[in-house]
Amino acid sequence: MGKAKQPLDSALVCGHEDPIAVRELLTRVGDKWSIFLILSLAKLGGRARFSQLDRAIPGISQRMLTLTLTHLERDGLIAREVFAEIPPRVEYELTALSRSLVEAMQGLVDWVAQNWKQVSAARAEYDAR
Amino acid sequence: MGKAKQPLDSALVCGHEDPIAVRELLTRVGDKWSIFLILSLAKLGGRARFSQLDRAIPGISQRMLTLTLTHLERDGLIAREVFAEIPPRVEYELTALSRSLVEAMQGLVDWVAQNWKQVSAARAEYDAR
DNA sequence: CTGTATCCTTTCGGATACTG
DNA sequence: CAGTATCCGAAAGGATACAG
Numbered sequence: 691m692g693k694a695k696q697p698l699d700s701a702l703v704c705g706h707e708d709p710i711a712v713r714e715l716l717t718r719v720g721d722k723w724s725i726f727l728i729l730s731l732a733k734l735g736g737r738a739r740f741s742q743l744d745r746a747i748p749g750i751s752q753r754m755l756t757l758t759l760t761h762l763e764r765d766g767l768i769a770r771e772v773f774a775e776i777p778p779r780v781e782y783e784l785t786a787l788s789r790s791l792v793e794a795m796q797g798l799v800d801w802v803a804q805n806w807k808q809v810s811a812a813r814a815e816y817d818a819r
Numbered sequence: 820m821g822k823a824k825q826p827l828d829s830a831l832v833c834g835h836e837d838p839i840a841v842r843e844l845l846t847r848v849g850d851k852w853s854i855f856l857i858l859s860l861a862k863l864g865g866r867a868r869f870s871q872l873d874r875a876i877p878g879i880s881q882r883m884l885t886l887t888l889t890h891l892e893r894d895g896l897i898a899r900e901v902f903a904e905i906p907p908r909v910e911y912e913l914t915a916l917s918r919s920l921v922e923a924m925q926g927l928v929d930w931v932a933q934n935w936k937q938v939s940a941a942r943a944e945y946d947a948r
Numbered sequence: 949c950t951g952t953a954t955c956c957t958t959t960c961g962g963a964t965a966c967t968g
Numbered sequence: 969c970a971g972t973a974t975c976c977g978a979a980a981g982g983a984t985a986c987a988g
Contacts, residue, residue, distance in 0.1 A: 708935070709877050713851055715935045719927060720849035722842055740970055748838050751962055756971065766941025777969045778968080787937060794926040798848060801923045806837070806844050808916060812895025869950055880982055885951065906949045907988080 718765065723750060723758040725795045728767065728784070732792045737783040767791065847894065852879060852887040854924045857896065857913070861921045866912040896920065 718724055730746040731738055738746070744755055759782060762768040767788035773779040784792070847853055859875040860867055867875070873884055888911060891897040896917035902908040913921070 707932075711939060712931055712935055713878065715931050715938055716851045716854065716928065719931060720851060720854065722845045722849060725845065725849065744970095749842065752971075753963090754961065757961090764942055764945040765938045766945075767938075772970095775969095776968095778971085780970060787934060787941070790934070791930055794923075794930045797923040797926045799845065801920055802841055802844050802848060803836075805916060805919070806841050809844055809894045809896075810840060812916070813893055816893040816895075873950095881951080882983085883981065886981090901950095904949095905988095907951085909950060 715765075718761065719791060719795070720798075721758075723747070723754050724762060725799060726750070727755075727758050727762065728788055728792060729795055729799060731768070731782065731784050732789075732796075736789070737781055739779060739781050743782065762788070844894075847890065848920060848924070849927075850887075852876070852883050853891060854928060855879070856884075856887050856891065857917055857921060858924055858928060860897070860911060860913050861918075861925075865918070866910055868908060868910050872911065891917070 726747045727743065730743060734742060734746060740755070740759075743759075744750065744752065747755070750758075759768060759770070763770050763782075766785060769783045769785050771781045771783065773781070855876045856872065859872060863871060863875065869884070869888075872888075873879065873881065876884070879887075888897060888899070892899050892911075896914060898912045898914050900910045900912065902910070
C-alpha cells in the first residue's frame with residue numbers, strides 16, 4: 691500500500707483534497723446548534739423526539755431546530771424515523787458517523803465550559819484599554 | 820470557595836452558569852476562521868506574522884484575517900506584538916489559553932478530514948431522493 | 949507589510965402564523 | 969406533536985480602494 695494511515699496533517703484541511711468541501715463541513719460541525727443537538731441527543735441516550743430536543747436545547751427556536759435537524763439528516767449524521775400515529779411522533783437518532791463525532795464536539799464544549807470565565811476576563815481587560 | 824472543580828457536565832453549557840456567554844464563545848471557537856487561524860499558528864510553531872498566516876490559510880480574505888485576529892486577541896487567545904520597523908512587522912503568538920484549545924480544535928478538524936467523503940456521499944444519496 | 953474603510957450581496961435566524 | 973411558510977432585521981463576509 692505504500693501509504694499508511696493518514697498522519698492527520700491539518701494541511702489536509704488547510705489546503706489539500708477539497709478545501710471548499712472541508713471548510714463547509716467544518717462550519718457545519720462547528721455550528722453551535724449542530725453541536726448542542728448532537729451532544730443533547732447523545733446525552734439522551736442517542737435517540738429522542740422533537741419535543742425532547744426542543745426542551746433539551748435552551749434558546750433554540752423551532753425554526754433552527756428543524757433546520758439543523760434537516761441539515762444533519764442530509765449529512766448522514768442523524769437518522770429520522772416517523773411513526774404513523776396520532777398525535778404524530780418522530781424520533782431522531784445518532785448514526786454511526788455522528789457517534790464518532792461526539793467526542794470531538796465534547797472536547798470543544800468542555801474547553802468552553804472550563805475556560806469561558808478566563809475569556810470573559812480577557813475581554814474585560816481588553817475593553818478597559 | 821467551597822466548590823471543587825467542575826465536573827465538566829455538558830449541562831453546564833446547555834443550560835446553566837451563563838448559557839448566553841457560553842453559547843457565544845462556542846460560536847467563536849467553533850468558527851472555521853478561528854480554527855484555521857489557531858491551528859495554522861500552532862503548525863507554524865506558535866508564532867507567526869500576518870503575511871505568513873495569510874498564506875497559510877487558503878481562502879481567507881484580508882478582512883476576515885484581520886477581524887479574526889482582533890477577536891482572538893480580545894479573547895486572550897492570541898498575543899500581538901508590533902515591531903517598530905520599516906516595513907512594519909507584526910507577530911502573533913498563541914497564548915497559554917489557546918494552547919490548551921489546540922487539541923480540541925484539532926480533534927474536530929481531524930474528524931472532518933477523516934469523514935468528509937462519507938458526508939459527501941450521504942448528501943448525494945439524500946439529494947437523489 | 950499590515951492594516952482600515954466602505955460598499956454591497958448573501959446568509960442567519962428570530963417572530964409569528966398556519967397545518968396535518 | 970411536529971412541523972411549514974413568510975417576513976424582516978441583523979450579521980457575515982467578499983471585493984475593492986486607500987493609508988501609515
